[in-house]
Amino acid sequence: AEAAAKKAAEPPKEKREKREKKPAEEVVADSTPPGEKKDVSAPMAASYHPMNVEAAWDLWWDKKGFYRADEKSAKPPYVIMLPPPNVTGTLHIGHALTSSVQ
Numbered sequence: 001a002e003a004a005a006k007k008a009a010e011p012p013k014e015k016r017e018k019r020e021k022k023p024a025e026e027v028v029a030d031s032t033p034p035g036e037k038k039d040v041s042a043p044m045a046a047s048y049h050p051m052n053v054e055a056a057w058d059l060w061w062d063k064k065g066f067y068r069a070d071e072k073s074a075k076p077p078y079v080i081m082l083p084p085p086n087v088t089g090t091l092h093i094g095h096a097l098t099s100s101v102q
Contacts, residue, residue, distance in 0.1 A: 032056060035063035 030052065032039045037060060061067060 030056065035059045 030039075031042060034056075038056060
C-alpha cells in the first residue's frame with residue numbers, strides 16, 4: 001500500500017519524443033564488371049560502404065596481379081622495415097611522430 005501511495009504522489013514522468021525515422025538509403029547499383037577498373041560516371045552513394053568498395057577493388061587488384069610476386073624478377077626485393085601497428089590506446093600525434101622518425 002505504501003509503495004502505491006508513493007508512486008501516486010510522484011509527478012508523472014515526461015514522455016520521450018518519438019524519434020524521426022531516418023530515410024532508407026538508396027542503393028547505388030554498380031555497373032562495373034567484376035575485376036574491371038571502377039566506372040565513376042554514375043552518381044556516388046551518399047555514404048561510404050566499405051564492403052562494396054573494397055570488394056570491387058580487391059577483384060581489380062587480383063586481376064591486375066598485384067597480389068602475385070615475380071620470383072624471376074631482376075629487381076631488388078622491396079622490403080618495408082616497419083612492424084605492424086601495436087596501438088594499445090587512442091591514437092595520438094606520438095604514433096605519427098614515431099613512424100615519421102623511423
